[in-house]
Amino acid sequence: ATPTALMVGTGRGAQLGILIKGPEVLENTRKADTIVLDKTGTVTTGRMTLLAVHTAPTTTEEEVLRLAGALEHASEHPIARAVAAGAAEKTGPLPIPEDFANVPGLGVQGVVEGHAVLVGRTKLLAEWSMTLPVELERAKAAAEAAGRTAIAVAWDGEARAVLEVADAVKDTSAEAVRRLRALGLTPILLTGDNRAVAESVAREVGIDEVFAEVMPQDKVDVVKKLQAEGRSVAMVGDGVNDAAALAQADLGLAMGTGTDAAIEAGDLTLVRGDLLAAADAIRLSRRTLGTIK
Ligand code: ADP
Numbered sequence: 001a002t003p004t005a006l007m008v009g010t011g012r013g014a015q016l017g018i019l020i021k022g023p024e025v026l027e028n029t030r031k032a033d034t035i036v037l038d039k040t041g042t043v044t045t046g047r048m049t050l051l052a053v054h055t056a057p058t059t060t061e062e063e064v065l066r067l068a069g070a071l072e073h074a075s076e077h078p079i080a081r082a083v084a085a086g087a088a089e090k091t092g093p094l095p096i097p098e099d100f101a102n103v104p105g106l107g108v109q110g111v112v113e114g115h116a117v118l119v120g121r122t123k124l125l126a127e128w129s130m131t132l133p134v135e136l137e138r139a140k141a142a143a144e145a146a147g148r149t150a151i152a153v154a155w156d157g158e159a160r161a162v163l164e165v166a167d168a169v170k171d172t173s174a175e176a177v178r179r180l181r182a183l184g185l186t187p188i189l190l191t192g193d194n195r196a197v198a199e200s201v202a203r204e205v206g207i208d209e210v211f212a213e214v215m216p217q218d219k220v221d222v223v224k225k226l227q228a229e230g231r232s233v234a235m236v237g238d239g240v241n242d243a244a245a246l247a248q249a250d251l252g253l254a255m256g257t258g259t260d261a262a263i264e265a266g267d268l269t270l271v272r273g274d275l276l277a278a279a280d281a282i283r284l285s286r287r288t289l290g291t292i293k
């Protein structure tokens with residue numbers, strides 16, 4: 001394409017809410033045949049709500065919400081925000097943790113009012129040799145079968161509760177997936193969340209291929225694996241967890257509503273955080289480069 005065409009394309013991109021890092025990006029956009037979509041915050045709104053609390057007989061809902069809410073209040077993860085907001089609403093002001101750490105892809109751990117507390121995937125509990133008692137395991141399975149995310153809560157060496165959170169698919173995601181397919185791209189869903197939730201979201205938006213329960217540091221390997229199959233991979237993501245995969249992809253598209261790390265790693269930014277703009281970007285670059293009218 002001529003420099004003029006590239007400049008026009010870049011300018012048109014800005015009008016469509018697509019910020020392009022450099023003209024050469026348009027070339028990679030044109031070549032992409034596969035598009036990997038992060039789930040939380042990309043295909044879904046990422047605004048989760050706390051829907052239910054299941055407790056073991058050794059505790060109460062109020063105690064679970066105080067301790068889990070206090071710890072999650074220190075995290076910026078969408079699940080953490082839902083838990084902290086739900087807890088504050090039901091129990092009032094939350095204590096401040098004495099100690100706190102994020103465990104990427106698994107949850108949070110810390111100390112609240114002298115209790116060593118874990119909140120996150122059952123895999124996080126397993127690292128401390130804790131498993132859910134059978135009644136909580138049943139609650140978790142039922143929540144996941146309903147397409148919700150089940151979060152485990154443990155303290156002082158014992159699993160105490162399962163929290164149910166859910167996140168809505170964005171209104172435009174299914175239409176965006178249809179348009180991406182129409183442009184010849186194969187959509188793939190990629191998430192750290194569990195398989196049941198991932199498949200329920202995939203079904204809702206019309207995606208057949210799903211990589212679920214992928215640890216943050218392994219998202220980049222999924223992109224590499226697809227590239228090794230000879231595919232030209234675009235990746236759309238919003239989280240700190242997605243930054244390495246966005247950088248590895250032939251084309252990284254960052255949600256403008258996402259984290260700075262994702263925006264820095266991406267080749268282009270979808271300002272409105274709307275997946276329809278990903279299809280716009282591909283169509284725009286093909287038009288700019290003269291491969292379609
Ligand atoms: P995604 O790839 O969907 O954006 P993440 O990699 O951030 O998700 O997280 C993967 C999973 O780890 C979540 O679905 C959740 O089960 C668990 N998790 C991560 N952070 C937290 C947290 N702060 N509180 C509870 N659970 C968490």
Ligand code: MG
Pocket residue numbers: 038039040041042237238239242
């Ligand atoms: Mg995400």
